[in-house]
Structures are given as structure tokens and as C-alpha cells.
Amino acid sequence: MARSSYEYPGYERSGVGYWSKTALLYVVVTAGALWMTLPFWWTITTSLSANPQASEVSFIPAAVTLQNFVQLWERPDILLVRWFVNTVIFAGAVTLFNLTFDSLAGYALAKLDFWGRDKLFLGFISTMMIPGMVTLIPVYLILVELDWTNTYQGLIAPLIAGPFGIFLLRQHFKSLPTSLGEAAKIDGCNEFQTFYKIYLPLAKPALATLAIFTFMGAWNNFQWPLIIANENEMYTLPVALFAVRNQYFAEWGLMMAAALIIVAPVLVAFLAAQNYFIRGMSLSGMKG
Amino acid sequence: MALEEGDAGGDDSFGSAARDYLGRGRTAAGRRVGVTEDQDNLMGWLFVAPNVLVFSMFLLGPVLFAFYVSFQEWSILRNAGEFVGLENYLTVLQPLPVTSEGLNLRVFTNPTENLFWYSLKNTVVYAVGTVPLQILGGLAVALMLDKRVRAKKAYRAAYFMPVMLSGAASAVMWRWFLSADGVINNFLRPIGLAHNWAGDPATALGGVMLMAVWGGIGSNMIFFLAGLQNIPEELYEAARIDGASRWHLFRHVTWPNLGNTNFFVIVMAVISAFQVFGIALVFSEGGPYYATTTTVLLIYQRAFDEGAMGEGAAMAFILFLIIFAFSYYQYKHQQSGEVEY
Numbered sequence: 001m002a003r004s005s006y007e008y009p010g011y012e013r014s015g016v017g018y019w020s021k022t023a024l025l026y027v028v029v030t031a032g033a034l035w036m037t038l039p040f041w042w043t044i045t046t047s048l049s050a051n052p053q054a055s056e057v058s059f060i061p062a063a064v065t066l067q068n069f070v071q072l073w074e075r076p077d078i079l080l081v082r083w084f085v086n087t088v089i090f091a092g093a094v095t096l097f098n099l100t101f102d103s104l105a106g107y108a109l110a111k112l113d114f115w116g117r118d119k120l121f122l123g124f125i126s127t128m129m130i131p132g133m134v135t136l137i138p139v140y141l142i143l144v145e146l147d148w149t150n151t152y153q154g155l156i157a158p159l160i161a162g163p164f165g166i167f168l169l170r171q172h173f174k175s176l177p178t179s180l181g182e183a184a185k186i187d188g189c190n191e192f193q194t195f196y197k198i199y200l201p202l203a204k205p206a207l208a209t210l211a212i213f214t215f216m217g218a219w220n221n222f223q224w225p226l227i228i229a230n231e232n233e234m235y236t237l238p239v240a241l242f243a244v245r246n247q248y249f250a251e252w253g254l255m256m257a258a259a260l261i262i263v264a265p266v267l268v269a270f271l272a273a274q275n276y277f278i279r280g281m282s283l284s285g286m287k288g
Numbered sequence: 289m290a291l292e293e294g295d296a297g298g299d300d301s302f303g304s305a306a307r308d309y310l311g312r313g314r315t316a317a318g319r320r321v322g323v324t325e326d327q328d329n330l331m332g333w334l335f336v337a338p339n340v341l342v343f344s345m346f347l348l349g350p351v352l353f354a355f356y357v358s359f360q361e362w363s364i365l366r367n368a369g370e371f372v373g374l375e376n377y378l379t380v381l382q383p384l385p386v387t388s389e390g391l392n393l394r395v396f397t398n399p400t401e402n403l404f405w406y407s408l409k410n411t412v413v414y415a416v417g418t419v420p421l422q423i424l425g426g427l428a429v430a431l432m433l434d435k436r437v438r439a440k441k442a443y444r445a446a447y448f449m450p451v452m453l454s455g456a457a458s459a460v461m462w463r464w465f466l467s468a469d470g471v472i473n474n475f476l477r478p479i480g481l482a483h484n485w486a487g488d489p490a491t492a493l494g495g496v497m498l499m500a501v502w503g504g505i506g507s508n509m510i511f512f513l514a515g516l517q518n519i520p521e522e523l524y525e526a527a528r529i530d531g532a533s534r535w536h537l538f539r540h541v542t543w544p545n546l547g548n549t550n551f552f553v554i555v556m557a558v559i560s561a562f563q564v565f566g567i568a569l570v571f572s573e574g575g576p577y578y579a580t581t582t583t584v585l586l587i588y589q590r591a592f593d594e595g596a597m598g599e600g601a602a603m604a605f606i607l608f609l610i611i612f613a614f615s616y617y618q619y620k621h622q623q624s625g626e627v628e629y
Contacts, residue, residue, distance in 0.1 A: 124343065131604070238455075259461055
């Protein structure tokens with residue numbers, strides 16, 4: 001039984017000193033947790049208030065109403081369903097492409113032996129250093145030339161592969177035994193079948209992690225859709241929120257209802273698969 | 289990021305006896321017998337082809353293209369440019385008052401300052417104010433939630449919740465909390481501190497920073513929790529036998545052994561701080577009076593709102609150099625040994 005890292009000689013789990021320190025610890029941790037979660041609660045209470053004013057929205061709304069949500073649904077210039085569908089298509093397609101391309105590349109970089117492999121990997125990884133803004137202007141100009149602004153392909157294409165996914169999957173494939181592939185080849189599998197039938201199913205945990213974070217990243221992506229989608233019908237939810245914010249400035253009940261609709265799917269997914277999210281986060285960030 | 293180099297043959301778990309028996313081992317160079325080098329090369333490049341294509345089209349090509357655009361006066365109508373040499377860089381960097389010609393859509397409140405430098409100042413203030421708090425906050429929470437607290441899962445979930453949130457959504461939320469009749473003033477009014485935090489140039493950037501710290505602690509907490517798992521318990525045992533106090537344990541065991549985590553977390557936090565854009569745009573559109581105009585937001589406004597693509601590209605390149613210099617410095621610093629603070 002491993003002892004706590006914080007024990008040291010003379011430190012007893014009793015006495016006034018211990019209990020007051022423990023109490024202080026809980027006070028600090030709880031205060032921090034409240035700071036993290038209260039904004040979510042305020043967002044909910046504001047979205048349920050008719051005409052949110054300072055004194056009315058605090059911990060419990062004076063009168064609960066759904067009128068903000070009804071308005072989001074009914075206002076003719078708020079294309080809630082369309083924006084929601086756009087976001088699902090955008091995030092879904094980006095996720096599928098990333099899983100496909102990154103697993104192919106990750107596998108090749110981990111298990112195949114080809115000319116220039118290690119340099120290529122280094123090249124992929126170093127692109128993580130390029131700030132988004134540097135490529136944003138030229139990519140936009142390229143897509144203008146292709147006439148892809150305000151289209152799904154324009155939204156999706158620049159995000160269909162990423163160094164992060166390649167890195168994550170390469171590390172995972174590297175950790176799987178090479179003997180599996182050799183056995184498969186003796187049984188007559190070609191390189192692609194070995195990848196697809198043997199290794200890919202074993203990479204499910206890493207694929208799921210990549211799927212979660214790619215989907216979440218695309219769902220919440222603001223910068224790229226803001227630039228490429230400037231017609232009402234092509235907005236994704238975060239961009240639409242920004243546009244709506246300009247029109248209905250200070251209609252806070254409406255804004256908070258809209259914010260909740262963006263947050264809700266991810267938050268529900270997170271609360272349902274919390275451990276997985278957190279494990280994936282540390283795995284994806286730290287494994288090297 | 290630590291990269292594993294070499295290891296070209298993979299972790300071959302076939303024993304030599306098995307290889308001999310199957311007759312399909314590897315040559316001394318690690319290549320499988322019966323497969324030519326050309327076939328291997330072709331297969332490998334086929335697997336990476338989609339990524340290579342996407343990277344060259346949307347990353348490497350564009351970086352070169354951006355460099356080209358930064359020397360052009362770009363017309364968005366023709367989607368073509370005219371070579372102007374260093375003019376964009378000079379316009380951006382000139383330490384002279386901003387002229388009405390250079391920024392025709394703006395009325396700058398402080399005409400003795402150049403808007404690019406002003407935005408860099410905002411960005412640096414933002415980075416200096418948020419990065420240490422995000423990192424130290426994340427570390428403190430990770431240490432508190434590592435072992436000693438009951439219900440740590442619930443606490444970790446609570447601290448992680450803001451990470452789930454879209455920047456645009458959190459900016460709208462915090463704008464409301466910090467507005468004149470927002471929720472936070474509910475608590476400050478009784479003690480006479482009510483204020484239009486988001487609408488005052490003196491406090492608006494602080495509001496963006498508060499929101500960023502709120503949203504950044506959770507992810508750093510996770511990275512540090514993962515880092516803490518990797519510290520061998522024996523190191524603590526040994527230090528304890530030597531009579532180390534809890535502070536000494538932290539200072540001489542925990543902190544140095546988080547070296548990789550620290551490097552990763554600091555570089556990531558600084559890079560993302562220098563790229564802050566969306567939350568500032570949604571929170572206040574860079575205002576009031578440019579108080580929250582960060583460099584990337586300025587690039588966005590110049591390039592996409594006002595169509596000055598060449599100037600935007602020039603600013604983006606200067607920012608790129610700044611970020612690159614920082615990352616390179618951190619990398620060298622980390623290689624030279626333990627990170628000391």
C-alpha cells in the first residue's frame with residue numbers, strides 16, 4: 001500500500017493541526033470548484049429569466065420561463081436548426097477525415113519502413129508550431145480562388161488532418177507488438193489488410209480519444225468558420241452566437257439560452273463519459 | 289514534446305529462433321526479407337499521402353504564400369497582389385502616430401501609439417497575466433486533488449467543466465456576468481464596488497483575462513495530474529527518510545520531476561496566449577477604445593474586415609517570429625537542464 005506523497009515524519013493524521021489543515025484544504029478546493037461551476041448555473045438561471053436584470057438573476061430566478069428558448073426557435077432570422085445541422089456536419093466530417101487520414105499516417109510512421117519516414121514525422125510535428133493566423137489569410141485566399149467560401153467543403157477541407165492526431169496514433173501503434181503484423185502477413189494479409197484488420201481494431205482507445213477531441217475542437221471552433229462562412233445559412237453555432245450577439249446585444253436571456261444550446265451536447269457527453277475525457281486529455285497531452 | 293528517434297525496425301518481438309524457423313526475418317538493415325525496398329517505400333508513402341497532401345495544401349504551401357502576400361498590396365476583388373516590398377512591414381512597425389490614411393476606418397484614441405505595438409502590448413499583458421495563473425492554478429489544484437481529497441472525481445469534473453466550453457460561448461457568458469447589470473455586480477453592489485467591468489477600457493482586458501484563467505486551469509490541472517502519476521514513489525520515500533519537509537519534497541522532488549510537463553504546459557500556454565483572438569472578439573470586439581485589441585484580433589480585423597491582406601500577413605509573420613523565438617528559447621532552456629524559477 002503506497003503511502004501518500006504528502007506524508008513526512010512527524011506528520012500525524014490527528015490533532016488540531018491536521019484537522020485545521022484538512023478543513024482549509026476543503027474550503028480552498030470547494031471555493032475553486034464553485035468558481036468553476038457557478039458561471040454554468042448563472043447561465044442556466046439567466047436563460048430561464050424573462051427579462052434578466054441584476055437583482056433578478058442570482059442563484060434562483062424569480063420567475064422561471066422558457067420564453068428565451070421559444071424565441072430562439074421562432075425568430076425568423078435565427079436559423080437554429082440549420083446552424084445546429086451545419087455544426088454537426090462540420091464537426092462530424094472533420095472528425096471522420098481526421099480519424100481516417102491520421103490513423104493511416106500514424107500506422108505508417110510507426111510500423112512501416114520507408115525512405116524519409118523519420119524526417120517526415122519531424123516535419124509533421126513541427127507544423128504544430130505554426131500559429132493559425134499565419135496560414136489563415138493564404139488558406140482563405142486559396143479557397144476564394146476555388147470559390148469555396150460559404151460551402152461545406154470550404155469549412156471542412158483545411159481541417160481534415162492534423163499533426164496532433166498523427167502524433168497520438170503513431171505513439172499508440174508503436175506500443176503494439178510488431179509480431180502481430182508479421183503473423184498476419186504470413187497468413188497472407190497485404191499491408192493494408194494488416195493495418196485495417198489487425199492493428200486498427202487494437203487502436204480503438206486512441207481513436208476514441210482522438211474522435212472526442214477532434215469533434216469537440218471542431219464543434220467549438222470559432223476562428224475558421226467565422227472567416228469562411230459569412231452567409232447566415234452557413235454559420236456554425238459559435239459563429240451564429242457572435243452574429244446574434246451583435247443584433248440582440250444585451251438581450252442576455254436570449255444570449256444565455258443560445259450559449260447553453262452550444263454547450264449542452266458537449267457537456268452532456270462529458271458528464272456521461274467523464275473518466276474517458278480526462279484520461280484521454282492526459283494521454284493525448286503527455287504521452288511522448 | 290519528447291520525440292522518440294531511431295528505432296527503425298520497430299519492437300520486433302520475434303526471437304531469432306522463430307525468425308529462422310519461419311524463414312522471414314529481417315536483414316541487418318531491419319528490412320523484411322522478400323520485400324523490395326521500392327515496394328516498402330511506395331507502401332509507406334501511399335499511407336501518408338493524404339496527410340502530405342493536406343499539409344502541403346493547407347499548411348506549408350500557405351506559409352510560403354503568406355510570406356509572398358506580406359510583400360504585396362493585395363486586392364480582394366481581383367484576389368491578386370501588387371509587389372510593394374517592405375511597405376507592409378514598415379506600415380505595421382513604424383513607431384509613428386497612426387495616420388488617418390493608414391487606418392482609415394479607425395479613430396484611434398491615443399494617436400501617439402501605433403496600433404500594432406498597442407495590440408502587442410495588450411497581448412503581452414494578457415500573456416503575463418494569464419499564463420502564470422493558469423499554470424500555477426492548475427498545478428495547485430492538481431496537487432490538492434492528487435491524493436488527499438475525498439470525492440476527487442467530482443472535484444476534477446468541476447474544474448474540468450470550463451475546458452469543455454467553446455470560447456465564443458464563454459465570452460458571451462462572461463460579458464454578461466461582468467456587464468453593468470450583470471450577476472457579478474450583484475455581489476459587489478452591497479460593498480459599493482459595482483462597476484461596468486466589461487465596458488470600461490481600464491478593466492475590460494482584465495475581464496478577458498479573468499475568463500481565460502477560469503477556462504485554462506482545468507486543462508493544466510489534467511496535465512499536471514498526469515505528470516504527478518509519473519513521479520516514482522521511491523523518490524518521496526528517500527527524501528522523507530532524509531527528513532525533508534513538505535515544502536522540500538515539493539521543491540526538490542515534485543517540481544524537478546515535472547520537468548517535461550512544465551515545458552509542455554508553459555510552451556502551450558504561451559503559444560495560445562499569443563494567439564488569443566476569439567474570446568476578445570466576442571467579449572468586446574477589441575474595445576472599448578482598443579483596450580482588448582490583441583494582435584491576432586488586429587490581424588483579423590485588418591485582413592478580413594478591411595481587406596488589407598498584405599498588412600495582415602506581415603503582422604502574422606512578425607507574430608510568428610516572436611512565438612518561434614520564445615519556443616526555441618524554451619526548448620534550449622529545457623535541454624540545458626532543470627527549469628528553475
